[in-house]
Amino acid sequence: MIAMASACGPAPATVVDDSDSTTVAPTSTRTPRIVDDSGRPDITFDPCLDLPDEVMSAAGYDAAHKEFADMPMGSYTFLGCSYKGTIHIPGVLARYGLIVMAGNASLEEEFKKNGDVATPTTVNGRPALLEVGTNGNDECTYVLQTDFGIVLFNRLYHKDHTGPVPPSEWCFGLEDFIGTVEPLLGN
Template identity: 75%
Template sequence: MGGWGRTALGAAVIAVASACGPAPTTVVDDSTTGAATSTTRAPRIVDDSGRPDITFDPCLDLPDEVMSAAGYNAAHKEFADMPMGSYTFLGCEYNKPDLVPGVRRGYGLNVLSGNVTLDEELKKNADVAIPTTVNGRPALREVGPSGNDECTYALQTSFGIVLFNRLYNKDHAGPVARDEWCAGMEEFMASVEPYIGDSP
């Protein structure tokens, strides 16, 4: 995981649940039309930094069917929130349990939605970050931000960034080829990008 995640995990991971619950929304009855209207959900955590509130919650706003279709176990996703005072990340952990004995043990995926900017992320991981786009959205691709077998995409949003950090859990002796660390991530990112909201 990139520098934000290392710093945040080293300081505090305050909430881990065995599964994320349904999105807490408020429904308002419009008496003139009889229609029900959903309001925007308040973020689970806010900080005193003056940074924007995080409006995308990875455990609540990524559809389970999309994550399941990608092979991740949405039934066992876990909250992993990181309030740091000067910035915040709302996190969600997934596993991709596609064991292939002697080949791989599957992937671990952390999705972190934070109110830091894409420029801040680039400065933090400039040695491994390459500017790119996902479905036209400004993004960074980071190969090995915290070590071997790791791939991260940082996507720009109106409040900051969403990080998708995947760890390849190998099931064989010797190293995983570097060109495999991000294998399949481009297609996966294209499938989840529409759910994270507008970019500025």
């Protein structure tokens, strides 16, 4: 068994190679960068620190230029990380922006807020929502439930052509990526 730690921040995720398959183990708990006085749970997953750069790069996102995108709101908080990326789809070059946000709001609150565009689903057995077009066209969001609240993966398709992007392409390949990183979220 070979273990490698990522070089991004304290208490990084660990990649474990069992010779037959590679799995990504969840990170250890750390003190969150931002806390609020809401009485809600502390956020124990930090997208910029807990998503290994090599995993994000392999998925087509520019981990070398990720940016913190935090949102302390008083009654709840979100720790965020934004990525630019290019994912190649046969015959089409698709450019995407990805924002990953971990917050201490609940899945039920998120459904109440965006229920008109949200569909309940699961990712690797974890309760989740799929939100298509939350803030407009060309956008796809997966919201996964955690012990502290939720983690949102919001991807925006930046079209490089005139005319609309078919809604079937807004979420293309995103579910596979989410399934790969879901174990990193912990419980």
